[in-house]
Amino acid sequence: MGKVVYVDLDECTGCGTCEELCPEVFKVDEETEKAVVIKPEGADCVEESIDTCPDEAISWQEE
Template structure:
């Protein structure tokens, strides 16, 4: 279950990193990047995706 962030939709709010820092980090441009294993952290990963105000996170 990999997570993906659509960088064209990401607003850089940081909510995903706050909810699931094991999986998401904001890069130097303020865009969220997947840095961890979503499958190993599925609960917080799904919460981050559902909470994303821009709908930029998908879990496949």
């Protein structure tokens, strides 16, 4: 059991900050305009994205 990166799509406004800070893990979907997690196991830059997301949409979830 590990932790995976989770984006709450009800909260995400697609601002793109997470993708800018951490493109390895996040990508904003052009159609839905919501962030998609492309690397669920995360990377060092995830913490900064969690702290910076204006909608507090990013968190770690237990698998």
